[in-house]
Amino acid sequence: MKCPYCNNPDTRVIDSRPAEDGSCIRRRRSCDICGKRFTTYEKVETIPLTVIKKDNTREQYDRRKVENGVVRACYKRPVATADIQKVVDRIETKVFSMEEKEIPSSAIGEAVMDELKTLDEVAYVRFASVYREFKDVSTFMDELKKILK
Incomplete structure (x- = not known):
């Protein structure tokens, strides 16, 4: 996952847990270059119905x-x-x-x-x-x- 602050292409996952509604995964990430942290959400992509x-x-x-x-x-x-x-x-x-x-x-x-x-x-x-x-x-x-x- 690319860092939104410095565009470093490699970031680390610090914490991973289900989101509030349980339909996706919330991940806390950290950039080793700039040291900033950010959150991403991972969701299953469904076919349009x-x-x-x-x-x-x-x-x-x-x-x-x-x-x-x-x-x-x-x-x-x-x-x-x-x-x-x-x-x-x-x-x-x-x-x-x-x-x-x-x-x-x-x-x-x-x-x-x-x-x-x-x-x-x-x-x-x-x-x-x-x-x-x-x-x-x-x-x-x-x-x-x-x-x-």
Whole structure:
């Protein structure tokens, strides 16, 4: 790693530890030439993921959209924010572990529903009612019967 102060191409790692969110490594480095210290962050580079929507349009994967959907489903439910973040992390891990450059939005929606089913059943039904576009009460009841089994 090149020193940002004197451009020395060789620096030493003094300390290495996970960053606050656990998604990258924080390294303290020292330059043997100028004696200055600096911090670097090492993160895994992921392939850009494109989501194929129902109407066949394509857009860049956006974690915030998944997070917003889960938060809306859990609105006024006894679900901790930390639990929501863990669910979104697991969904994202599932999506990226498919190792595809393009993924249908339905795969993401199913992953969200799988996670919500174990997190909170009411949140699951709320999300399913929007995701599966329930047209009438009988469709809604069919989904409820699946949960009760």
